[in-house]
Amino acid sequence: MADHPETHDHHGHADHRPLTGRALTRSAISATLHCLTGCAIGEVLGMVIGTALGLSNVATIVLAVVLAFVFGYGLTILPVLRSGLAFGAALGVALAADTLSITVMEIVDNLIMVVIPGAMDAGLTSPLFWGSLLVALAIAFVLTVPVNRALIARGKGHAVAHEYHH
Template identity: 70%
Template sequence: MTTHQHGTSWSTAAQATLHCLTGCAIGEVLGMVLGTAFGLHNAATVVLSIVLAFVFGYGLTMRGVLKSGLALSAAFKVALAADTVSIVVMEIVDNTVVVAIPGAMNAGLASVLFWLSLVISLAIAFVFTVPVNKWMIGRGRGHAVVHGHHM
């Protein structure tokens, strides 16, 4: 390992996770809102939320690397490399927490329980994903790939 890889800070990992959380949260919240508003079954709502979390997570990363001059296909490959593991971990934790909170999946959009469960689940997912991102960045993977395109 290089010195850079050993020197990955918790702050860097938290920043990468916050970036990932932003895309995931947009997709997750939108999926939960749409699923609830359209009266979808809980499983369909979770699947919709996961799909949208990936779409928005990859989209935010692609937006940044496209500005660096990469072609669309190359930007998509960078987003896959940078975000897939982070989004998977975040979505597993996030959805597990929401499903585990009694009544959260059946709460309506006007319910405090609905919104509180989303906030709690995303916060817990953030805590679980920071160490994953620290490990990946320390090995030149994950968001380290994105940072290479910003320099």
């Protein structure tokens, strides 16, 4: 990733001035894409497993949410661990960085899956199932960007994890 003047000084060290404007929006979009990646892996896996096993809608959603948090946190913990932080500290960074973002994304995408008629009951081969899941994740992404933008503007959320990305 190229150094941007708003995030690095001339020595290549992190410059801790708050991001603003387009740089802040770009950072929020990047953080939300990161969150979406982990959430989508867990969400899709949970929905597929729950649907394939014939679990109830509630059990399928619970499984999908749990897996979304596992994969979401996992994608943050790995680079933080590589930076040399101990597991407990890396877990703390992941919790601080991703909890609100994942929570918003999961509430939105699961609520949409529930309100689309037949989406939760459609089989794995149904375009309704996959189309609904795609729409749900896309809307969740759009609604989570402002959340991440507000967090990063305050030095919270994904801004915490960026301290450890080298």
